[in-house]
Amino acid sequence: MKTEVKLIFHPTLGKIHFRNSIKAKYLRISINNLKIINVTIPKKNTVRNAEKFLNSKIDWVQKQLTKIDKRNQFTLNNTVNSNLLSKNVIKEIIRNRLNELSQIHGLDFNRSFIRSQKTRWGSCSVRNNINLNIKLINLPADLQDYVIMHELVHTRVKNHSQIFWDEMTKYYPNPKAIDKKLKKYNLELL
Numbered sequence: 001m002k003t004e005v006k007l008i009f010h011p012t013l014g015k016i017h018f019r020n021s022i023k024a025k026y027l028r029i030s031i032n033n034l035k036i037i038n039v040t041i042p043k044k045n046t047v048r049n050a051e052k053f054l055n056s057k058i059d060w061v062q063k064q065l066t067k068i069d070k071r072n073q074f075t076l077n078n079t080v081n082s083n084l085l086s087k088n089v090i091k092e093i094i095r096n097r098l099n100e101l102s103q104i105h106g107l108d109f110n111r112s113f114i115r116s117q118k119t120r121w122g123s124c125s126v127r128n129n130i131n132l133n134i135k136l137i138n139l140p141a142d143l144q145d146y147v148i149m150h151e152l153v154h155t156r157v158k159n160h161s162q163i164f165w166d167e168m169t170k171y172y173p174n175p176k177a178i179d180k181k182l183k184k185y186n187l188e189l190l
Helices: 047-056 058-074 087-107 136-139 141-153 162-168 175-183
Strands: 005-010 015-019 028-031 037-042 111-117 123-124 129-131
Touching: 005 047, 015 047, 015 175, 028 058, 037 047, 037 162, 047 058, 087 111, 087 129, 087 136, 087 141, 123 141, 129 141, 136 141, 141 162, 162 175
Parallel strands: 015 037, 111 129
Antiparallel strands: 005 015, 028 037, 123 129
16 A cells, blocks of 8 residues: 655645555654655644644754754765764765655655665666665765766666657756766776
């Protein structure tokens, strides 16, 4: 059963994702490292009650957002200094961005793996499992997103035919130029 998601704009907190869940027993607020706020609603509850619950917890939510900002202060010019972060934190940052771009563009994948690879930035299997290189964290943010989108588009087109590049142009006006820019980064040196 697919989870229903309702996006509501809150005057203080911005976009809030309200999700109905048959498994949840209680109203719950969660915030990921990208500061996406989710409110989980049990099946016997309503969006209206969830909104009241959220409004009663605004101070708590704002404190959590401040903590996330402090945790993410390692970001400088949208590039993370990977020497300061553990592998688990780096994997979480990459995985969160993958999930966010997947959700924004409606490009679903099966599973994701973040590994240290010597020859590839990423790949997408026949089963739509996405592999991403942990070294992505060393790229500028726009190139990180490009690699992730490249693999997400492979969930629709499994090769590098003209059909693939036409699909990529829906997200980047000149994807081959960005691809050339990416090739200037040597994986072995990162």
